[in-house]
Amino acid sequence: MKSVIFLLAGSLAMSAQAAMPAELLGGYAAAAGAGFKADAARGAAFYAKAFGVSAKMPSCASCHTDSPSQPGRHVVTDKAIKPLAPAANPERFSDPAKVEKWFKRNCSEVVGRECTAAEKADFIAFVTGGR
Secondary structure (H helix, E strand, O other): OHHHHHHHHHHHHHHHHHHHHHHHHHHHHHHHOOOOOOOHHHHHHHHHOOOOOOOOOOOOHHHHOOOOOOOEEOOOOOOEEOOOOOOOOOOOOOOHHHHHHHHHHHHHHHHOOOOOHHHHHHHHHHHOOOO
């Protein structure tokens, strides 16, 4: 009986974690305004765009590689970065406070300003494959 309860609790936790990126995407899309629909292609373009704020970090891909499902490396600190894609790293987009912290920090450093709700929704649509 204990093992059944443990398995059930584990699968519920996995389901909740898997739902979090979709919930965040939905929240950002709603904040972007009525009629807004997140678009993975716009998110991919945003991810690859060279913003020109920093010569060392011109785009998200500078540190996170061309593929969000691959590990990256910070170009300034040389610190390893786990993959962005939740399919490759289930911890990604599982904690709303961490998501906001990293959007704020990375958008400021790479984009030169805070990202809009629409940009965040598109970005999450891209790294989750639209899920």
